[in-house]
Amino acid sequence: MEFSVNHWIIYLIVALIICAVTAQAVFFMIRALKRAKKINMPKEKIKKAILSSVIFTIAPAISIIVCVMTLSHSLGIPLPWYRLSVVGSLSYETIAAQNALSGMGMTLGSGTALNASQFVTILLVMTISIMAGMLLVPLIGKKLQKGMISLGNKDKNWRDIFQNSLFIGMISAFLGFVFCDFSAVFSGGTWALVPVLVMLSSAVMMLICGLLRSITKWRWINDYALPISMIFGMAMAIPLTSWLGTMPVAQAVTAVACLF
Amino acid sequence: MKKERTYLEQVHVDGAIWNYTMAGVFLLFPLILCILFNAVPDWNGLIKGLIATLPMYWAVGIIEVITYVPMLGAGGSYLSFVTGNISNLKLPCALEVLENSGYKSNSEEGEIISTISIAVSSIVTVIIIVIGVILLVPLEPVLNTPALQPAFDQLLPALFGALGVVFISKNWKIAIAPIILMLILFIAIPALNSGTVGIMVPVSALFTIGVSRIMYKKGLLAEKNNKETKTEE
Known part of the structure; x- marks a missing residue:
């Protein structure tokens, strides 16, 4: 063949x-x-x-x-x-x-x-x-879960804080990543502002959705707020990029969208 | 008499069977190609390729399991580590759906919602990619339009901007220190970029847990959580 x-x-x-x-x-x-x-x-x-x-x-x-x-x-x-x-x-x-x-x-x-x-x-x-992840989850996943359960049995408040800290830790790392090229701004690379402004646009849209939700009492907004905000942020990237320019190495930027 | 397994225990048993089976299937694929096309791997290239790739990927894989499993839940973890795209799709999806459902991630209801969310997301992703592959030729000029490229390039900032508002507004005391640390690190160290953000996730998570523990011990976080506990009761 x-x-x-x-x-x-x-x-x-x-x-x-x-x-x-x-x-x-x-x-x-x-x-x-x-x-x-x-x-x-x-x-x-x-x-x-x-x-x-x-x-x-x-x-x-x-x-x-x-x-x-x-x-x-x-x-x-x-x-x-x-x-x-x-x-x-x-x-x-x-x-x-x-x-x-x-x-x-x-x-x-x-x-x-x-x-x-x-x-x-x-x-x-x-x-x-x-393959590490898919092989390791069956080996240690149960122990990790048991650890969380026993943590909860010992101190319920701390278990919740522990869980929230994991979420916040992950989100903080990605928020930091949005600023990874920010130092280029100091040498005139305005393109480095694009991810920061996209993040802010998306955050502002999320706040507007939250505000609309509390004013109108439309509970359905909760279900659509994240995709709406995300797509709004992505859409804002188009005018922002044409205004502020693009990163010199375009391939590196493409890789960002597909990370993990 | 044999003790009946709980839902969670059954998830672990089924998950292990599925994951090991899928690992076998994935390894069988290159073997089948070798037989069909009468080919042998380039052993020299394979060893060199594995030496260059495997240590880093396995180290990241181990860290990812420890970091993500407590967030994804049991069913969600087994699925996510087979279907991939965890931090840019499966985990944010599960977190958002869980948040809107009002269930705690460590409750049985939370485990169920997280599993359903990740399963649905996996199925939808497969369907969309299949449609994309079928339409690859007609779609390529549209999706590769230079005008649309910036939108796809900025998926992660758009995703985490919105997700950040939800979680930071509810846990702002916990969020201040890790956000400041990550901003300083990512701005000051050029080596931290799209390729290393995965390694920084556990660093940030550990730091946040440490700071939260100190704040909790000092009674700075107790009030809010006590209120939550009372509400639950």
């Missing part, structure tokens, strides 16, 4: 694997829905949770398609489709592919057509390198 990075059989295998991953999601969803019914959770809350999750996912998922396109120029379509549908991300996969190619004396994006051996080598480096 003659190899091609876009061979139909690779598409077929990738489609089957993605079906298996989706089956896992469906399995857990059905299990959770059954449990929700058993403990009499309000149907309305479950419906809302499903709807909010669907709406929230649309914009980030479209940005993943952009990442598939970016990688497809070097690796064909099925491999990026597979890697970005399971476990991976643009930054992870690009680095793994580059390291594998570099080990074979090649460079990503050089335009050289890959043979089967090179393709399999890249796939193995990508797969093995990123």
